[in-house]
Amino acid sequence: MLTTRQNEILQFIRRHQAEQGVTPTVAEIQKEFSFSSPATVSDHLQALERKGSIRRQAGTARNIRLADFSRSADLINVPLLGVIAAGFPTATAAEARPEESLPLDAALFGLARTGRAFALRVRGDSMVGAGIHDGDLVILQGGGSPVPGDIVAALIDGETTLKRYVMRRGKPVLQAENPQYPELIPVEELMIQGIFRGLIRTARP
Amino acid sequence: MLTTRQNEILQFIRRHQAEQGVTPTVAEIQKEFSFSSPATVSDHLQALERKGSIRRQAGTARNIRLADFSRSADLINVPLLGVIAAGFPTATAAEARPEESLPLDAALFGLARTGRAFALRVRGDSMVGAGIHDGDLVILQGGGSPVPGDIVAALIDGETTLKRYVMRRGKPVLQAENPQYPELIPVEELMIQGIFRGLIRTARP
């Protein structure tokens, strides 16, 4: 479908976008291929557009758009905010100091693009019954109301912990999922920081 | 660190890049926020650059670069190839029919950009002891040799299963991690399809 030359140019555009974050200008393509004239590039771009590989917006700079770019349009950068205790509550949690961020597929994790999503690394094993292990990254959606049964990051008495949110006799309680921990934590003042949306575990080398 | 306004503008730049594939021009930012002057945008961009959120290349159009862009340059599309049995081996596995693909951070999962990585959805609970549950997505790296202790997707007698690869008396065996399953599966002919690199679980709504 594409000629050899057209394919070379398309590959360069892809590479440029992946590395620089933006598509190249006509002049940059011209330089890469050592063309003497920008018109040569223009010709190729016309061909690529006709064949549907790229789109262009008339009258703007750096106006090349890859036709299949929308594939990764649903990505959001989820900040990794620190460590959360799945065990006894600890104060060393949920700081607002983004060390790092994870590019995640918002649709896969059911994350609202508008709401604040964040990730925390789990320390402790109080949630092993729910398959959440020490070292896992939990993905949480901030700013919402949990449904009983949800796993939540909760702030109780100034300390944050990961527990299951359930109702007992009309009152919300936080429940661990490990027989070695107290099953129920009575809650006086409860602030939900985030609702569990998923987790990521990576094999340790 | 960033002011409210600076953050709004940074978010717009991020969103524009995610949706359009390129960062916005000064004029596009100006229009989005209904500023009467491009100088206002310039002021904000200066502040964002000073604070390290963006970088700019002098003398070019559409020259905003997100400082943390390189992080998402490491994304690879990992095909979701089907379902794998974590239980008794089944023939319905590892088909070469990509239904879907997952954009994943290659560095996070330790995936080689060159090698073939793939994902499978887990059916069964023979690996719950390793924290792998029914419905999880396991990320596997194809084409390598497992180290004893690795979790692998293995093809035995034409059927695929997810098990831990260990050595017993000098011979490789596949081990389930659930007392309800036979602990060791003697292996006559063993083909490793992939080595476990991580998993993704999403909360079911």
Added chain:
DNA sequence: GGAAGGACCGTATAAATATACGGTATGCTC
């Protein structure tokens, strides 16, 4: 009360940028 930073406006402008126009040359095909 002055200094500093933030948030804007209006205008001006050099440089970057995409593209049009008119060429040449080559290979393919009907």
Added chain:
DNA sequence: GAGCATACCGTATATTTATACGGTCCTTCC
């Protein structure tokens, strides 16, 4: 051999684009 697509060149140019300069108004902080 005419017609057509591809692959290039050189030049010209209307726009786009980023940014500089000189302002105003406000809040915060010492």
